[in-house]
Amino acid sequence: MQDYDSFRRSEFERVALPHVESLLRAALNFERERARAEDLVQETMLRAWRAFDQFERGTNCKAWLFRIMLNLHSKRRKTSQAKAQEVSLESIEAKAVVRLPVFRSRPTNLEVISALESLSAEHRTVLILAVVEGFTCKEIAKMCNLPIGTVMSRLSRARAALRESLGYAPLKSRMPVCGG
Amino acid sequence: MKMNCAEAKYLMPLYESGELDAATMAAFDLHLRQCLSCAAHLEECIANDALLREAITEQRIDAAPLLRRIREKISAPKPRRISFLRQPRLAGAFIALILLLSSGTFVYLLFVRSAENVYASAVEDHFHEVVERAPVRGWRETPDEIEKLIARELGDAAPFEKLQFSSLRLTKARICMLSGKRYVHLLYASDSREVSVFIRRKDGEQLPGKIQAEASGCDLHSMSKGNFQVAGFQSAAFTVLLVGELSQTESLRLAREAAERLA
Numbered sequence: 001m002q003d004y005d006s007f008r009r010s011e012f013e014r015v016a017l018p019h020v021e022s023l024l025r026a027a028l029n030f031e032r033e034r035a036r037a038e039d040l041v042q043e044t045m046l047r048a049w050r051a052f053d054q055f056e057r058g059t060n061c062k063a064w065l066f067r068i069m070l071n072l073h074s075k076r077r078k079t080s081q082a083k084a085q086e087v088s089l090e091s092i093e094a095k096a097v098v099r100l101p102v103f104r105s106r107p108t109n110l111e112v113i114s115a116l117e118s119l120s121a122e123h124r125t126v127l128i129l130a131v132v133e134g135f136t137c138k139e140i141a142k143m144c145n146l147p148i149g150t151v152m153s154r155l156s157r158a159r160a161a162l163r164e165s166l167g168y169a170p171l172k173s174r175m176p177v178c179g180g
Numbered sequence: 181m182k183m184n185c186a187e188a189k190y191l192m193p194l195y196e197s198g199e200l201d202a203a204t205m206a207a208f209d210l211h212l213r214q215c216l217s218c219a220a221h222l223e224e225c226i227a228n229d230a231l232l233r234e235a236i237t238e239q240r241i242d243a244a245p246l247l248r249r250i251r252e253k254i255s256a257p258k259p260r261r262i263s264f265l266r267q268p269r270l271a272g273a274f275i276a277l278i279l280l281l282s283s284g285t286f287v288y289l290l291f292v293r294s295a296e297n298v299y300a301s302a303v304e305d306h307f308h309e310v311v312e313r314a315p316v317r318g319w320r321e322t323p324d325e326i327e328k329l330i331a332r333e334l335g336d337a338a339p340f341e342k343l344q345f346s347s348l349r350l351t352k353a354r355i356c357m358l359s360g361k362r363y364v365h366l367l368y369a370s371d372s373r374e375v376s377v378f379i380r381r382k383d384g385e386q387l388p389g390k391i392q393a394e395a396s397g398c399d400l401h402s403m404s405k406g407n408f409q410v411a412g413f414q415s416a417a418f419t420v421l422l423v424g425e426l427s428q429t430e431s432l433r434l435a436r437e438a439a440e441r442l443a
Contacts, residue, residue, distance in 0.1 A: 009254060020250065021243040025236060038246050045250045112235035131229045132236045136197045149308045149316075155193040159225050162232065168224075 012052050019062045020045065023069055026128050029116070030073050040076070044069040063135060067143040070125070077121075107166055115165035123158035130155055183211040187315050188218045196225065298385075298421065299412065301358040303405045306376040306423040309356075310367060318354040326353040326366075333364050334381050339418065342441040345434060348375055361385070363421075375424035375434065382419050387412045392428070395436040396443035402428055402435075411435035415442045 023044060027037035047068050048055070055064055107115070116124060129135045129143070137155065141148040183191075188211045194200050195208050212219045308314050320326045323340075331337035333355065344350070348368035356365040356378070363378040393400040398413040411431040412421045420442070422434050 012254065013251075017247065017250070020247050021241065024241055024243050024246060025239070028239075028241065029236070041246060042250055042253070046253055049254045107231065109235035109238055112231050113239070116232065116235075127232060128236070130193070130197065131232050136199050137193050138199060147304055147308065149314050150304065152190065152193045153308070153312055153314065156189065159228065163224065163228055166228065166231075 008052060012049055015055075015057075015061045016045065016048055016052070016065060019065050022062065022133060023065060026066070026133065027069065027073075029124055029128050030121070032117075040069060040073060044072055047072065060139070062133070063139050063143060066129065066133070066135070070143050112166065115162055118165045119158060119161050122154060123161055126151060126155045127158045127162065183207045185211075185215060185218055186313075188212070188215070189221070190315050192222060192225065195222070196229070298359045298361075298387075299389075299403045299410045300405060302376070302378050302410055302421045302423050303408045305356055305358060305365065305378070306408065309354075309365070310374050310376055316354070319352045320354060321352045323350075326350065329353050329355070330364055333362065334379065334418070336417070339379060339442065343377060343379070343438055344441070345375075345437055348434075358421075373424060373426070375422060375426070377438065378421040378423070380419050382414055382417060385419060387414060387419070393432055393436065395439040398439040398443065400432055400435045400439065402432055404428065413439045415439060418442060 020041060023041045024037060027040045028034065031037040031040055044065060048065055051068075055061065116127065119127070125144070126140060129140045130137070135143070137148055137151045140146075140155075141151045144151070146154075188208060191200065191204065191208060195205070200208060212222065309316055320329050327337050327340040330340045330353070343366065345368060348370050351367050351369045353364055353366045356363055358378060361380060361383070363380045366377040366379065368375045368377060387399075387401045389401045389403055391399040392402050392411075395413070396415075398415055400411060400413050402409060402411045404410070407425050408423055409426045409428055409431040410421055410423050411428075411434065412419070413435055414420070420435075420438055422431055422438065424431065424434075426434070
Protein backbone atom coordinates (compact mmCIF):
# COMPACT_ATOMS: atom_id res chain seq x y z
CA MET A 1 0.00 0.00 0.00
CA GLN A 2 2.83 2.33 0.90
CA ASP A 3 4.34 1.69 -2.52
CA TYR A 4 1.14 2.62 -4.29
CA ASP A 5 0.85 5.84 -2.25
CA SER A 6 4.43 6.79 -3.15
CA PHE A 7 3.81 6.02 -6.79
CA ARG A 8 0.59 8.04 -6.79
CA ARG A 9 2.33 11.01 -5.14
CA SER A 10 5.24 10.95 -7.56
CA GLU A 11 2.83 10.75 -10.51
CA PHE A 12 0.89 13.72 -9.16
CA GLU A 13 4.13 15.68 -8.71
CA ARG A 14 5.17 14.85 -12.25
CA VAL A 15 1.86 15.42 -14.02
CA ALA A 16 -0.08 18.00 -11.99
CA LEU A 17 2.28 20.15 -9.93
CA PRO A 18 4.04 21.71 -12.97
CA HIS A 19 0.76 23.52 -13.74
CA VAL A 20 0.57 25.36 -10.40
CA GLU A 21 2.18 28.49 -11.83
CA SER A 22 -0.29 28.66 -14.74
CA LEU A 23 -3.18 28.09 -12.37
CA LEU A 24 -1.94 30.80 -10.03
CA ARG A 25 -1.49 33.26 -12.89
CA ALA A 26 -5.04 32.65 -14.05
CA ALA A 27 -6.39 32.69 -10.47
CA LEU A 28 -4.82 36.10 -9.88
CA ASN A 29 -6.91 37.37 -12.75
CA PHE A 30 -10.08 35.71 -11.48
CA GLU A 31 -9.74 36.66 -7.82
CA ARG A 32 -7.59 39.80 -8.02
CA GLU A 33 -6.30 39.29 -4.44
CA ARG A 34 -3.15 37.23 -4.02
CA ALA A 35 -4.31 35.45 -0.85
CA ARG A 36 -7.66 34.43 -2.36
CA ALA A 37 -5.97 33.34 -5.58
CA GLU A 38 -3.47 31.16 -3.70
CA ASP A 39 -6.27 29.70 -1.62
CA LEU A 40 -8.20 28.87 -4.81
CA VAL A 41 -5.20 27.13 -6.38
CA GLN A 42 -4.38 25.24 -3.19
CA GLU A 43 -7.96 23.98 -2.89
CA THR A 44 -7.92 23.05 -6.59
CA MET A 45 -4.75 21.01 -6.18
CA LEU A 46 -6.03 19.25 -3.06
CA ARG A 47 -9.25 18.32 -4.84
CA ALA A 48 -7.24 17.10 -7.81
CA TRP A 49 -5.05 15.08 -5.45
CA ARG A 50 -8.07 13.44 -3.84
CA ALA A 51 -9.60 12.68 -7.25
CA PHE A 52 -6.34 11.80 -8.96
CA ASP A 53 -7.39 8.17 -9.41
CA GLN A 54 -10.19 9.40 -11.68
CA PHE A 55 -7.82 11.34 -13.92
CA GLU A 56 -7.30 9.48 -17.20
CA ARG A 57 -3.57 9.15 -17.81
CA GLY A 58 -2.48 10.51 -21.16
CA THR A 59 -5.26 13.12 -21.33
CA ASN A 60 -4.72 16.85 -20.83
CA CYS A 61 -3.96 17.29 -17.13
CA LYS A 62 -3.77 21.08 -17.41
CA ALA A 63 -7.30 21.22 -18.83
CA TRP A 64 -8.51 18.87 -16.07
CA LEU A 65 -6.98 21.10 -13.37
CA PHE A 66 -8.41 24.27 -14.91
CA ARG A 67 -11.82 22.64 -15.04
CA ILE A 68 -11.64 21.86 -11.32
CA MET A 69 -10.48 25.41 -10.58
CA LEU A 70 -13.23 27.02 -12.67
CA ASN A 71 -15.92 24.91 -10.99
CA LEU A 72 -14.56 25.81 -7.60
CA HIS A 73 -14.30 29.48 -8.50
CA SER A 74 -17.83 29.48 -9.84
CA LYS A 75 -19.17 27.90 -6.62
CA ARG A 76 -17.28 30.41 -4.51
CA ARG A 77 -18.62 33.32 -6.50
CA LYS A 78 -22.15 32.07 -6.10
CA THR A 79 -21.80 31.90 -2.35
CA SER A 80 -19.86 35.08 -1.79
CA GLN A 81 -21.38 38.49 -1.35
CA ALA A 82 -19.15 39.85 -4.04
CA LYS A 83 -21.07 37.81 -6.55
CA ALA A 84 -24.19 39.85 -5.98
CA GLN A 85 -22.34 42.98 -6.97
CA GLU A 86 -20.01 41.66 -9.59
CA VAL A 87 -21.64 38.91 -11.60
CA SER A 88 -23.86 38.47 -14.10
CA LEU A 89 -25.12 37.82 -17.50
CA GLU A 90 -22.42 38.07 -20.06
CA SER A 91 -24.19 40.95 -21.69
CA ILE A 92 -23.49 43.11 -18.67
CA GLU A 93 -20.19 44.83 -19.07
CA ALA A 94 -17.86 45.54 -16.20
CA LYS A 95 -19.14 48.43 -14.17
CA ALA A 96 -16.04 50.53 -13.87
CA VAL A 97 -14.64 50.46 -17.35
CA VAL A 98 -11.44 52.39 -17.46
CA ARG A 99 -11.13 54.13 -20.79
CA LEU A 100 -7.55 54.64 -21.71
CA PRO A 101 -6.48 57.43 -24.02
CA VAL A 102 -6.17 56.56 -27.70
CA PHE A 103 -2.75 54.97 -28.16
CA ARG A 104 -0.47 56.22 -30.84
CA SER A 105 2.16 53.65 -29.96
CA ARG A 106 2.29 50.17 -28.51
CA PRO A 107 0.63 50.04 -25.04
CA THR A 108 2.79 49.04 -22.10
CA ASN A 109 2.24 45.77 -20.24
CA LEU A 110 0.76 47.71 -17.35
CA GLU A 111 -1.75 49.38 -19.65
CA VAL A 112 -2.71 46.00 -21.12
CA ILE A 113 -3.22 44.55 -17.62
CA SER A 114 -5.35 47.59 -16.66
CA ALA A 115 -7.42 47.13 -19.80
CA LEU A 116 -7.91 43.44 -18.97
CA GLU A 117 -8.96 44.27 -15.41
CA SER A 118 -11.61 46.62 -16.69
CA LEU A 119 -13.41 43.76 -18.47
CA SER A 120 -16.23 41.66 -17.02
CA ALA A 121 -15.34 38.42 -15.21
CA GLU A 122 -16.63 36.26 -18.09
CA HIS A 123 -14.59 38.14 -20.65
CA ARG A 124 -11.43 38.01 -18.53
CA THR A 125 -11.88 34.28 -18.04
CA VAL A 126 -12.20 33.36 -21.72
CA LEU A 127 -9.31 35.62 -22.70
CA ILE A 128 -7.01 34.11 -20.09
CA LEU A 129 -7.99 30.56 -21.03
CA ALA A 130 -7.79 31.02 -24.80
CA VAL A 131 -5.07 33.60 -25.31
CA VAL A 132 -2.73 33.10 -22.36
CA GLU A 133 -3.19 29.40 -21.59
CA GLY A 134 -3.79 28.35 -25.18
CA PHE A 135 -6.89 26.24 -24.64
CA THR A 136 -9.11 25.57 -27.66
CA CYS A 137 -12.73 26.74 -27.75
CA LYS A 138 -13.79 23.11 -27.42
CA GLU A 139 -11.70 22.67 -24.28
CA ILE A 140 -13.00 25.92 -22.78
CA ALA A 141 -16.58 24.88 -23.52
CA LYS A 142 -16.01 21.64 -21.62
CA MET A 143 -14.29 23.40 -18.71
CA CYS A 144 -16.97 26.05 -18.32
CA ASN A 145 -19.95 23.80 -19.14
CA LEU A 146 -20.97 26.08 -21.99
CA PRO A 147 -21.99 25.41 -25.60
CA ILE A 148 -19.04 25.98 -27.93
CA GLY A 149 -21.00 28.70 -29.78
CA THR A 150 -21.31 30.68 -26.56
CA VAL A 151 -17.57 30.38 -25.98
CA MET A 152 -16.87 31.61 -29.52
CA SER A 153 -19.14 34.62 -29.28
CA ARG A 154 -17.96 35.43 -25.76
CA LEU A 155 -14.36 35.30 -26.95
CA SER A 156 -15.10 37.60 -29.89
CA ARG A 157 -16.83 40.09 -27.60
CA ALA A 158 -14.01 39.86 -25.05
CA ARG A 159 -11.45 40.64 -27.74
CA ALA A 160 -13.54 43.58 -28.94
CA ALA A 161 -13.92 44.86 -25.36
CA LEU A 162 -10.18 44.57 -24.76
CA ARG A 163 -9.46 46.41 -27.99
CA GLU A 164 -11.82 49.18 -26.94
CA SER A 165 -10.35 49.35 -23.43
CA LEU A 166 -6.92 49.66 -24.97
CA GLY A 167 -8.15 52.83 -26.59
CA TYR A 168 -8.53 51.62 -30.15
CA ALA A 169 -11.54 52.86 -32.07
CA PRO A 170 -14.05 50.11 -32.91
CA LEU A 171 -13.07 48.42 -36.15
CA LYS A 172 -16.39 49.18 -37.81
CA SER A 173 -15.70 52.87 -37.77
CA ARG A 174 -12.26 52.50 -39.34
CA MET A 175 -12.57 49.77 -41.91
CA PRO A 176 -14.57 49.56 -45.09
CA VAL A 177 -16.66 46.39 -45.08
CA CYS A 178 -16.51 44.16 -48.12
CA GLY A 179 -20.24 43.64 -48.09
CA GLY A 180 -19.96 39.89 -47.87
CA MET B 181 -17.43 26.82 -50.23
CA LYS B 182 -17.86 30.61 -50.18
CA MET B 183 -17.82 32.48 -46.91
CA ASN B 184 -19.24 35.89 -46.06
CA CYS B 185 -18.06 38.40 -43.44
CA ALA B 186 -20.60 37.33 -40.80
CA GLU B 187 -19.54 33.70 -41.09
CA ALA B 188 -15.85 34.64 -41.04
CA LYS B 189 -16.33 36.79 -37.96
CA TYR B 190 -18.24 33.99 -36.23
CA LEU B 191 -15.56 31.42 -37.05
CA MET B 192 -12.59 33.66 -36.23
CA PRO B 193 -12.02 32.22 -32.71
CA LEU B 194 -11.86 28.70 -34.18
CA TYR B 195 -9.49 29.91 -36.89
CA GLU B 196 -7.16 31.45 -34.33
CA SER B 197 -7.13 28.31 -32.19
CA GLY B 198 -6.63 26.07 -35.22
CA GLU B 199 -9.88 24.19 -34.72
CA LEU B 200 -11.31 24.55 -38.23
CA ASP B 201 -11.42 21.55 -40.53
CA ALA B 202 -9.39 21.75 -43.74
CA ALA B 203 -12.26 22.77 -46.03
CA THR B 204 -13.52 25.54 -43.75
CA MET B 205 -9.97 26.72 -43.18
CA ALA B 206 -9.46 26.99 -46.96
CA ALA B 207 -12.71 28.94 -47.35
CA PHE B 208 -11.68 31.21 -44.48
CA ASP B 209 -8.27 31.86 -46.03
CA LEU B 210 -9.90 32.62 -49.36
CA HIS B 211 -12.25 35.09 -47.69
CA LEU B 212 -9.30 36.80 -45.97
CA ARG B 213 -7.55 37.27 -49.29
CA GLN B 214 -10.67 38.92 -50.70
CA CYS B 215 -11.77 41.01 -47.71
CA LEU B 216 -9.47 43.72 -46.35
CA SER B 217 -11.75 44.42 -43.43
CA CYS B 218 -11.74 40.85 -42.09
CA ALA B 219 -8.01 40.47 -42.74
CA ALA B 220 -7.32 43.67 -40.79
CA HIS B 221 -9.65 42.57 -38.00
CA LEU B 222 -7.86 39.23 -37.68
CA GLU B 223 -4.45 40.86 -37.79
CA GLU B 224 -5.42 43.24 -35.02
CA CYS B 225 -6.86 40.40 -32.91
CA ILE B 226 -3.62 38.45 -33.27
CA ALA B 227 -1.55 41.52 -32.37
CA ASN B 228 -3.71 42.25 -29.30
CA ASP B 229 -3.55 38.59 -28.25
CA ALA B 230 0.23 38.78 -28.41
CA LEU B 231 0.23 41.96 -26.29
CA LEU B 232 -2.02 40.33 -23.71
CA ARG B 233 0.00 37.10 -23.63
CA GLU B 234 3.21 39.02 -23.14
CA ALA B 235 1.76 41.30 -20.46
CA ILE B 236 0.42 38.38 -18.44
CA THR B 237 3.32 35.95 -18.80
CA GLU B 238 5.89 38.59 -17.98
CA GLN B 239 4.30 39.29 -14.62
CA ARG B 240 6.52 37.86 -11.93
CA ILE B 241 4.60 35.44 -9.79
CA ASP B 242 6.44 33.43 -7.21
CA ALA B 243 4.60 30.13 -6.91
CA ALA B 244 7.28 28.46 -4.79
CA PRO B 245 5.70 29.05 -1.33
CA LEU B 246 2.36 27.82 -2.64
CA LEU B 247 3.95 24.73 -4.17
CA ARG B 248 5.64 24.01 -0.86
CA ARG B 249 2.33 24.21 1.00
CA ILE B 250 0.63 21.92 -1.52
CA ARG B 251 3.45 19.37 -1.24
CA GLU B 252 3.14 19.43 2.55
CA LYS B 253 -0.61 18.86 2.35
CA ILE B 254 -0.44 15.93 -0.04
CA SER B 255 2.37 14.34 1.95
CA ALA B 256 0.43 14.49 5.22
CA PRO B 257 -0.75 11.07 6.42
CA LYS B 258 -4.34 10.14 5.59
CA PRO B 259 -6.86 10.58 8.41
CA ARG B 260 -7.70 7.34 10.23
CA ARG B 261 -10.68 5.43 8.96
CA ILE B 262 -13.88 5.77 10.90
CA SER B 263 -13.75 2.97 13.43
CA PHE B 264 -17.51 2.56 13.83
CA LEU B 265 -17.66 1.10 10.33
CA ARG B 266 -15.98 -1.95 11.78
CA GLN B 267 -19.05 -2.60 13.93
CA PRO B 268 -21.55 -4.55 11.79
CA ARG B 269 -24.77 -2.90 13.02
CA LEU B 270 -23.52 0.64 12.70
CA ALA B 271 -21.94 -0.13 9.37
CA GLY B 272 -25.26 -1.59 8.12
CA ALA B 273 -27.19 1.49 9.24
CA PHE B 274 -24.60 3.73 7.64
CA ILE B 275 -24.79 1.87 4.32
CA ALA B 276 -28.62 1.98 4.41
CA LEU B 277 -28.50 5.73 4.97
CA ILE B 278 -26.09 6.18 2.07
CA LEU B 279 -28.34 4.08 -0.21
CA LEU B 280 -31.38 6.10 0.79
CA LEU B 281 -29.63 9.39 0.14
CA SER B 282 -28.17 8.27 -3.17
CA SER B 283 -31.50 6.95 -4.45
CA GLY B 284 -33.06 10.33 -3.56
CA THR B 285 -30.27 12.10 -5.38
CA PHE B 286 -30.72 9.82 -8.38
CA VAL B 287 -34.44 10.58 -8.57
CA TYR B 288 -33.73 14.30 -8.17
CA LEU B 289 -31.11 14.27 -10.92
CA LEU B 290 -33.21 12.13 -13.22
CA PHE B 291 -36.50 13.97 -12.98
CA VAL B 292 -35.75 17.45 -11.77
CA ARG B 293 -32.28 18.54 -12.78
CA SER B 294 -32.44 17.04 -16.25
CA ALA B 295 -35.60 18.96 -17.00
CA GLU B 296 -34.23 22.15 -15.42
CA ASN B 297 -31.36 21.73 -17.82
CA VAL B 298 -33.88 21.63 -20.66
CA TYR B 299 -35.10 25.08 -19.59
CA ALA B 300 -31.52 26.39 -19.40
CA SER B 301 -30.68 24.74 -22.70
CA ALA B 302 -33.73 26.35 -24.35
CA VAL B 303 -32.62 29.79 -23.14
CA GLU B 304 -29.06 29.16 -24.40
CA ASP B 305 -30.38 28.07 -27.78
CA HIS B 306 -32.68 31.09 -28.09
CA PHE B 307 -29.90 33.47 -27.02
CA HIS B 308 -27.35 31.95 -29.38
CA GLU B 309 -29.50 31.50 -32.49
CA VAL B 310 -32.06 34.28 -32.16
CA VAL B 311 -30.56 37.08 -30.07
CA GLU B 312 -26.97 36.71 -31.22
CA ARG B 313 -27.95 35.67 -34.75
CA ALA B 314 -25.27 32.98 -34.94
CA PRO B 315 -25.13 31.82 -38.55
CA VAL B 316 -26.44 28.31 -37.94
CA ARG B 317 -27.67 26.20 -40.81
CA GLY B 318 -30.94 24.39 -41.30
CA TRP B 319 -33.52 27.12 -40.89
CA ARG B 320 -36.67 26.53 -42.95
CA GLU B 321 -38.26 29.83 -43.89
CA THR B 322 -41.19 29.13 -46.18
CA PRO B 323 -44.55 27.90 -44.83
CA ASP B 324 -44.34 24.74 -46.97
CA GLU B 325 -40.89 23.82 -45.68
CA ILE B 326 -41.87 24.54 -42.08
CA GLU B 327 -45.01 22.44 -42.36
CA LYS B 328 -43.06 19.52 -43.85
CA LEU B 329 -40.44 19.77 -41.12
CA ILE B 330 -43.11 19.69 -38.40
CA ALA B 331 -44.92 16.78 -40.03
CA ARG B 332 -41.69 14.80 -40.35
CA GLU B 333 -40.38 15.47 -36.86
CA LEU B 334 -43.60 15.31 -34.87
CA GLY B 335 -45.41 12.76 -37.03
CA ASP B 336 -48.28 15.23 -37.32
CA ALA B 337 -48.58 18.52 -39.24
CA ALA B 338 -51.40 19.80 -37.01
CA PRO B 339 -49.14 21.91 -34.74
CA PHE B 340 -48.22 24.02 -37.80
CA GLU B 341 -51.85 25.15 -38.11
CA LYS B 342 -52.64 25.18 -34.43
CA LEU B 343 -49.63 27.00 -33.04
CA GLN B 344 -50.63 30.47 -34.21
CA PHE B 345 -50.51 33.39 -31.79
CA SER B 346 -52.65 36.47 -32.03
CA SER B 347 -49.69 38.84 -31.65
CA LEU B 348 -46.90 36.92 -33.36
CA ARG B 349 -46.20 35.39 -36.75
CA LEU B 350 -44.19 32.25 -37.46
CA THR B 351 -41.01 33.20 -39.34
CA LYS B 352 -38.77 30.13 -39.45
CA ALA B 353 -38.06 26.70 -37.99
CA ARG B 354 -35.20 24.27 -37.57
CA ILE B 355 -34.25 21.14 -35.65
CA CYS B 356 -32.25 21.60 -32.48
CA MET B 357 -31.03 19.52 -29.56
CA LEU B 358 -31.95 20.48 -25.99
CA SER B 359 -30.32 18.34 -23.30
CA GLY B 360 -29.71 15.57 -25.81
CA LYS B 361 -33.28 15.48 -27.19
CA ARG B 362 -34.50 16.64 -30.59
CA TYR B 363 -36.92 19.54 -30.65
CA VAL B 364 -38.41 21.57 -33.45
CA HIS B 365 -37.41 25.20 -32.84
CA LEU B 366 -40.11 27.53 -34.15
CA LEU B 367 -39.34 31.23 -34.19
CA TYR B 368 -42.22 33.69 -33.90
CA ALA B 369 -41.81 37.44 -34.24
CA SER B 370 -43.66 40.70 -34.09
CA ASP B 371 -42.22 44.15 -34.83
CA SER B 372 -40.81 44.45 -31.33
CA ARG B 373 -39.92 40.98 -30.06
CA GLU B 374 -39.04 37.40 -30.88
CA VAL B 375 -40.26 34.27 -29.13
CA SER B 376 -38.89 30.76 -29.57
CA VAL B 377 -41.20 27.79 -29.25
CA PHE B 378 -39.54 24.38 -28.82
CA ILE B 379 -41.78 21.39 -29.39
CA ARG B 380 -41.26 17.61 -29.38
CA ARG B 381 -43.45 14.57 -29.16
CA LYS B 382 -43.80 13.65 -25.48
CA ASP B 383 -41.48 10.86 -24.47
CA GLY B 384 -41.86 10.22 -20.76
CA GLU B 385 -40.06 13.42 -19.70
CA GLN B 386 -41.54 15.51 -16.88
CA LEU B 387 -41.41 19.28 -16.51
CA PRO B 388 -40.34 20.36 -13.03
CA GLY B 389 -40.90 23.49 -11.00
CA LYS B 390 -43.89 25.14 -9.51
CA ILE B 391 -47.12 24.91 -11.47
CA GLN B 392 -48.09 28.52 -12.13
CA ALA B 393 -51.40 27.98 -13.88
CA GLU B 394 -53.49 25.47 -15.77
CA ALA B 395 -54.96 25.57 -19.26
CA SER B 396 -57.03 22.93 -21.05
CA GLY B 397 -55.86 20.27 -18.61
CA CYS B 398 -52.16 21.19 -19.01
CA ASP B 399 -50.05 22.39 -16.09
CA LEU B 400 -48.15 25.54 -17.01
CA HIS B 401 -44.64 25.84 -15.54
CA SER B 402 -42.29 28.75 -15.72
CA MET B 403 -38.74 29.70 -14.88
CA SER B 404 -36.65 32.79 -15.43
CA LYS B 405 -33.02 32.91 -16.44
CA GLY B 406 -31.44 36.34 -16.68
CA ASN B 407 -33.62 38.51 -18.86
CA PHE B 408 -35.38 35.51 -20.32
CA GLN B 409 -38.55 33.78 -19.25
CA VAL B 410 -39.30 30.15 -20.09
CA ALA B 411 -42.81 28.73 -19.91
CA GLY B 412 -43.48 25.05 -20.47
CA PHE B 413 -46.37 22.63 -20.63
CA GLN B 414 -47.18 19.14 -21.79
CA SER B 415 -50.29 18.33 -23.75
CA ALA B 416 -51.42 14.75 -24.33
CA ALA B 417 -48.98 14.43 -27.23
CA PHE B 418 -46.36 17.17 -26.99
CA THR B 419 -43.82 18.84 -24.72
CA VAL B 420 -43.66 22.56 -25.45
CA LEU B 421 -41.31 25.29 -24.19
CA LEU B 422 -41.59 29.02 -24.94
CA VAL B 423 -38.63 31.36 -24.48
CA GLY B 424 -38.36 35.11 -24.87
CA GLU B 425 -37.53 38.38 -23.19
CA LEU B 426 -40.97 38.51 -21.65
CA SER B 427 -42.61 39.07 -18.29
CA GLN B 428 -43.80 35.95 -16.50
CA THR B 429 -47.42 37.00 -17.09
CA GLU B 430 -46.83 37.45 -20.80
CA SER B 431 -44.99 34.13 -21.17
CA LEU B 432 -47.75 32.29 -19.31
CA ARG B 433 -50.36 34.02 -21.49
CA LEU B 434 -48.63 32.73 -24.63
CA ALA B 435 -48.23 29.25 -23.09
CA ARG B 436 -51.94 29.23 -22.23
CA GLU B 437 -52.81 30.24 -25.77
CA ALA B 438 -50.62 27.46 -27.17
CA ALA B 439 -51.97 24.85 -24.74
CA GLU B 440 -55.56 25.70 -25.61
CA ARG B 441 -54.85 25.40 -29.32
CA LEU B 442 -52.92 22.14 -29.02
CA ALA B 443 -55.34 20.47 -26.62
